[in-house]
Amino acid sequence: MSRFRYHNAERWMTTLEADFLIEPRHAKEALHQAGFVTQQALCAYLLDVGFADAWNASHIKQDIAKALAYANACGFGHDCPDMARLAAVLSPYWKWGYHYHDWEDDRPLTGGFIPATITPLVRALVDRVHDVTGHPRPKGCQRRPQEARS
Numbered sequence: 001m002s003r004f005r006y007h008n009a010e011r012w013m014t015t016l017e018a019d020f021l022i023e024p025r026h027a028k029e030a031l032h033q034a035g036f037v038t039q040q041a042l043c044a045y046l047l048d049v050g051f052a053d054a055w056n057a058s059h060i061k062q063d064i065a066k067a068l069a070y071a072n073a074c075g076f077g078h079d080c081p082d083m084a085r086l087a088a089v090l091s092p093y094w095k096w097g098y099h100y101h102d103w104e105d106d107r108p109l110t111g112g113f114i115p116a117t118i119t120p121l122v123r124a125l126v127d128r129v130h131d132v133t134g135h136p137r138p139k140g141c142q143r144r145p146q147e148a149r150s
Contacts, residue, residue: 002047006129007138009041013126014141017119028096030115034086034122035064035093041129042067048133049074062092078128083121089113 016033043056046067060067065087072079089111090096096108130137 001053002044002133003135005040005044005047006133006135007141009037009044009126009129010138010141012037012040013123017123027110027114027118030118031090031110031113032093032096034118035062035090035096037122038064038087038090038125039067039093041126042071044133044135045071045076045129046074062094064088064090064093066091076128076132078125080121080124082117083125085111086113086118086121 012033016030016037039062042064043053043060046056046060047053049071051070056067060070065084068076068078068084068087089109129135
């Protein structure tokens with residue numbers, strides 16, 4: 001199940017990256033998709049270290065900040081302050097996909113994040129999950145050598 005979650009994260013991350021290269025979207029759309037990607041990636045890691053899927057679903061839900069905190073407490077080692085700040089903005093990520101009737105009056109705060117700053121932070125997190133879980137990247141999601149981290 002962990003590999004399935006990681007593969008979901010990679011596939012949606014590839015879509016997130018491609019969408020922003022072609023036509024940048026608004027931060028609201030990027031934040032919703034980023035929330036889904038990070039939730040899937042962090043869930044993959046938490047499953048690997050022994051958290052049951054049912055426990056994740058009932059205790060973490062769509063709280064990305066909580067998932068990142070649990071992962072880091074269990075040795076994930078992704079102590080990026082910008083990612084922690086993004087995780088707080090994302091939590092719970094359902095709010096970014098919700099279609100408000102009066103969006104102007106009830107808009108969640110983006111924390112200043114824009115698609116150009118969201119995508120690299122989420123990519124680094126997904127890469128970290130790949131590194132620590134050892135899951136192979138799914139077909140079609142192979143990183144090109146110039147994109148690989150040194």
